[in-house]
Structures are given as structure tokens and as C-alpha cells.
Amino acid sequence: MDLSAEDIRWIFVGLFTLIVSVAVHEFGHAIVAYKLGDDTPKRQGRVTLNPIAHADPIGTLLLPLVGGIYGAAAGTAGGFGWGKPVQWQPHRIRKGIKMSTASILVSVAGPGMNLLLGTLLALTHVLLLKFEVLTVGSDVGQILTFAVMTNFVLMFFNLLPVPPLDGGHVAQALVPYKHRASFESFAKFGPFIILGVILIPQFRMLFQTPAMWCADSLYKGFAALLLS
Structure with a gap:
């Protein structure tokens, strides 16, 4: 597998972009659940933009990296990924909602x-x-x-x-x-x-x-x- 310096650069640009974008995505779930009255995301440390709190070792790091490498080698689109799902409890939502x-x-x-x-x-x-x-x-x-x-x-x-x-x-x-x-x-x-x-x-x-x-x-x- 022969990767150029340009390929390697874009692999890491893609990985960094995905990590940040996934963190922002999961933060959205967490902050809205928290604002609606469920403190579960807050207690689990998910009401934050810190990517570490939302990263899934396989879905946010391993698979996107491997997919990016093979995608660059094949000249196709890179990998795909996901973050750690935000847990929330519907019964904790404020009354009236x-x-x-x-x-x-x-x-x-x-x-x-x-x-x-x-x-x-x-x-x-x-x-x-x-x-x-x-x-x-x-x-x-x-x-x-x-x-x-x-x-x-x-x-x-x-x-x-x-x-x-x-x-x-x-x-x-x-x-x-x-x-x-x-x-x-x-x-x-x-x-x-x-x-x-x-x-x-x-x-x-x-x-x-x-x-x-x-x-x-x-x-x-x-x-x-x-x-x-």
C-alpha cells in the first residue's frame, strides 16, 4: 500500500474533522436532553464539546482511520464513523412535555x-x-x-x-x-x-x-x- 504525503495529510484531516463534527453532534443531543430536564447526560459528562467525551474507540477512531487509509489507497471516498450515543431518560423530562x-x-x-x-x-x-x-x-x-x-x-x-x-x-x-x-x-x-x-x-x-x-x-x- 503506497500512500503519498498528500494522502496521509488528508487522512488525518478527515479523521480530525470527523472527531470534531461527531463531538458537536453528540453535544447537541446531550444539551437538549439536559435543558429538557434530564440530568443523565450531565452526570455522564456528555454536556461538553470535548471530543474525548463523545469519541467511540471503534466508531470515531479505528474504523474511520482504517477506512481513510484504504480509501486513499483505492482512490475512493474515505471511512465512515459514529460517536458514543448519548444516554437520556424520557421519564426524567420535565412535566408538561x-x-x-x-x-x-x-x-x-x-x-x-x-x-x-x-x-x-x-x-x-x-x-x-x-x-x-x-x-x-x-x-x-x-x-x-x-x-x-x-x-x-x-x-x-x-x-x-x-x-x-x-x-x-x-x-x-x-x-x-x-x-x-x-x-x-x-x-x-x-x-x-x-x-x-x-x-x-x-x-x-x-x-x-x-x-x-x-x-x-x-x-x-x-x-x-x-x-x-
């Missing part, structure tokens, strides 16, 4: 944080271009673009309505009670469906295409607003 509502709010908070981070990074990139701190195509600019795309990919991937993804939890909260048993039967196949979505290129378009469209539209919007 429906359990289904709390589940939706906690679930969408993770992708929402990726949307926020991706938007802020894109805005920062365009501002740096406006004030000529960066030039088009610079190394730092490429890293920022990569980070924006990473966050939008994480957002749309996690919004897929398949358990145990965040979108799956939202779907479960919205399913009428009479169909709950059917949905729970479907949920058993969730991990296999997710694996297929990740491994099969045609299925990856389910989250990669909207992520690319969102990032492109955001950059064009900021450029039209700030660079014209």
Missing part, C-alpha cells in the same frame, strides 16, 4: 448542530475570501470546504428514517400507536439497512446528494451576499 415531543427534539438536535457548524464554517470561509485572508483553492480553503461537506453528510445521513439513526427515532415518535409494533419489527433490520446504505454507492446518494446540494447552495448564497 410529551415524551414523543422530547424524543423528536433530542433526536433532531444532533443533526441541527451539524447544520449550524457547517453553516458557520461556510460563512467563515467566504469571509476569509472576502477579506483576502485566503485565496480560492488554498489548502486551508479546501479543508474548510471538506469540513462543511462532512457536517452536511453527517446531518442528512442521521436524518434517514431508519433506527437507530436520529431520523429513525423521529419516525418512531411520529408513528401512530396502532402501527408501533410494525415499526418496531422494521427497526430490527435497521443496522443492516444502514450498512447497505453506506456500502452501496447508489444508496449513498440518499444522503450525499442532498448534502452536496445544501453545501453548494450555501456557498453560492454567501458568495452572492458577501462577494458581489
Whole structure:
């Protein structure tokens, strides 16, 4: 396996970007659950942006690193990963908040944080271009673009309505009670469906295409607003 210095650099850029983006994602779940009245994430040290608190040794470090190495060697996309799931207790949520509502709010908070981070990074990139701190195509600019795309990919991937993804939890909260048993039967196949979505290129378009469209539209919007 022959990797160039450029390959190695991008492997570690990708790993660092994923670690930070996953931490921001999981922090979103933790802070919303905590604000809704459940102190479980706080007691477990998850209401923090410290990546160490949210990193899963296999999902955040090992698999993304191995996937990045083999992806670079094959000239394809790198690895994929996940963070340590945030634990929260629905029965600890403040009175007056429906359990289904709390589940939706906690679930969408993770992708929402990726949307926020991706938007802020894109805005920062365009501002740096406006004030000529960066030039088009610079190394730092490429890293920022990569980070924006990473966050939008994480957002749309996690919004897929398949358990145990965040979108799956939202779907479960919205399913009428009479169909709950059917949905729970479907949920058993969730991990296999997710694996297929990740491994099969045609299925990856389910989250990669909207992520690319969102990032492109955001950059064009900021450029039209700030660079014209």
C-alpha cells in the first residue's frame, strides 16, 4: 500500500474533522436532553464539546482511520464513523412535555448542530475570501470546504428514517400507536439497512446528494451576499 504525503495529510484531516463534527453532534443531543430536564447526560459528562467525551474507540477512531487509509489507497471516498450515543431518560423530562415531543427534539438536535457548524464554517470561509485572508483553492480553503461537506453528510445521513439513526427515532415518535409494533419489527433490520446504505454507492446518494446540494447552495448564497 503506497500512500503519498498528500494522502496521509488528508487522512488525518478527515479523521480530525470527523472527531470534531461527531463531538458537536453528540453535544447537541446531550444539551437538549439536559435543558429538557434530564440530568443523565450531565452526570455522564456528555454536556461538553470535548471530543474525548463523545469519541467511540471503534466508531470515531479505528474504523474511520482504517477506512481513510484504504480509501486513499483505492482512490475512493474515505471511512465512515459514529460517536458514543448519548444516554437520556424520557421519564426524567420535565412535566408538561410529551415524551414523543422530547424524543423528536433530542433526536433532531444532533443533526441541527451539524447544520449550524457547517453553516458557520461556510460563512467563515467566504469571509476569509472576502477579506483576502485566503485565496480560492488554498489548502486551508479546501479543508474548510471538506469540513462543511462532512457536517452536511453527517446531518442528512442521521436524518434517514431508519433506527437507530436520529431520523429513525423521529419516525418512531411520529408513528401512530396502532402501527408501533410494525415499526418496531422494521427497526430490527435497521443496522443492516444502514450498512447497505453506506456500502452501496447508489444508496449513498440518499444522503450525499442532498448534502452536496445544501453545501453548494450555501456557498453560492454567501458568495452572492458577501462577494458581489
